[in-house]
Amino acid sequence: MKITGETKLFIGIILTTLLILFGGVYFMSKPTPALPKEALISSKTHTLGNVNAKTYLVEFSDYQCPACKTFKPTIDQIVEKNKDKMLFAYRHFPLTQHKFSLKAALAAEAAAEQGKFWEMSSLLFDNQEKLSDEIFSDLAKKLNLDLKKFQTSFDNPELKNIITTDQQYGEKAGVDATPSFYLNGQKIEPSSPENLSQIVEKAISSN
Numbered sequence: 001m002k003i004t005g006e007t008k009l010f011i012g013i014i015l016t017t018l019l020i021l022f023g024g025v026y027f028m029s030k031p032t033p034a035l036p037k038e039a040l041i042s043s044k045t046h047t048l049g050n051v052n053a054k055t056y057l058v059e060f061s062d063y064q065c066p067a068c069k070t071f072k073p074t075i076d077q078i079v080e081k082n083k084d085k086m087l088f089a090y091r092h093f094p095l096t097q098h099k100f101s102l103k104a105a106l107a108a109e110a111a112a113e114q115g116k117f118w119e120m121s122s123l124l125f126d127n128q129e130k131l132s133d134e135i136f137s138d139l140a141k142k143l144n145l146d147l148k149k150f151q152t153s154f155d156n157p158e159l160k161n162i163i164t165t166d167q168q169y170g171e172k173a174g175v176d177a178t179p180s181f182y183l184n185g186q187k188i189e190p191s192s193p194e195n196l197s198q199i200v201e202k203a204i205s206s207n
Contacts, residue, residue: 034185035173041089042169044162046117048079048088054207055086055184057200060170062178063105063124064098064131071179072125074193078200085204090121092166093178100131105163107136110153116143 040058041047059075061068079088092108094101104124111120123139124131140150153159170180174187181188181196183203190196 032186035182037185039169040091040173040182040185041087042165044165045089045091046112047090048118049083049086051087053084053086055082055200055204056089057086058089058091058182060091060093060166060175060178060180060182062093062095062098062101063108063121064101064128065095065178066128068179069125069128071193071196072122074197078197082200082204085207086200091170092163093170093175093180094163094167095178100133102160102163103133103136104131106154106159107139109159109162110150110156111140111143111145113153113159114143114145114149116145119143 037056041056045058057075057078059068059071075088079086092105094105108117108120108124111117120139120143123142127135127139136154137147137150140147173182174180181190183199188196188199190199
C-alpha cells in the first residue's frame with residue numbers, strides 16, 4: 001500500500017503529539033528535588049522536637065488563617081507524640097488579605113525575645129477571631145511578659161525582617177496558600193489534619 005505525503009504528514013503529527021504527551025507525563029511524574037534543610041530551617045526559625053531527627057516538618061503559617069488554626073491541634077499532637085523522632089519548624093507567611101496577620105507575627109517574635117514564642121503562638125490562634133491592635137499587649141500580660149520590652153521588640157524593624165525573610169523564601173519555595181507544609185524538604189498537600197498525621201507518621205516509620 002502506497003503511503004501518500006498527506007498520510008505521512010498526518011502520522012508525523014500524531015507521533016510528535018504522542019512524544020510531547022509522554023514527555024510531559026515523564027517530567028511531571030519525576031519527583032521535584034528536595035529543598036535543603038538548612039534553607040527551610042534557618043537560624044531564626046523556631047523549632048520543636050529533636051534537631052537531629054531525620055524527619056522534619058516545616059509549616060508556613062498565618063495566625064489569622066482559619067485553616068492554620070484547624071491544623072494546629074493535630075500538629076501539637078504530632079509533635080508531642082514524636083518529639084524525639086522528628087523536628088517541627090514554624091515559619092511566618094502572613095497573607096495580605098488578613099489585616100492583623102503581620103502584627104500577630106510580630107507579637108509572636110516579640111514574645112520570643114522573652115522566651116515565649118510558642119506560648120504566644122497558641123494564644124494568637126486561640127484568639128484568632130478577636131485579633132485587633134489592642135489585643136497584643138493583653139496577650140503579653142497573660143504571659144507575664146515585660147510589657148515595655150515587649151513593645152520595644154514589637155516595634156523593632158529586625159523582627160519584621162525575620163517575617164519578611166520567611167515570606168520571601170516561602171514564595172520562592174512555592175508557597176501560595178496557608179498552611180503550606182514541607183516534609184523532609186518536599187512540599188506535601190494533606191487533604192485534612194488527619195491526613196497530615198498519617199503522612200508524617202509514615203515518614204517517621206520509614207526512617
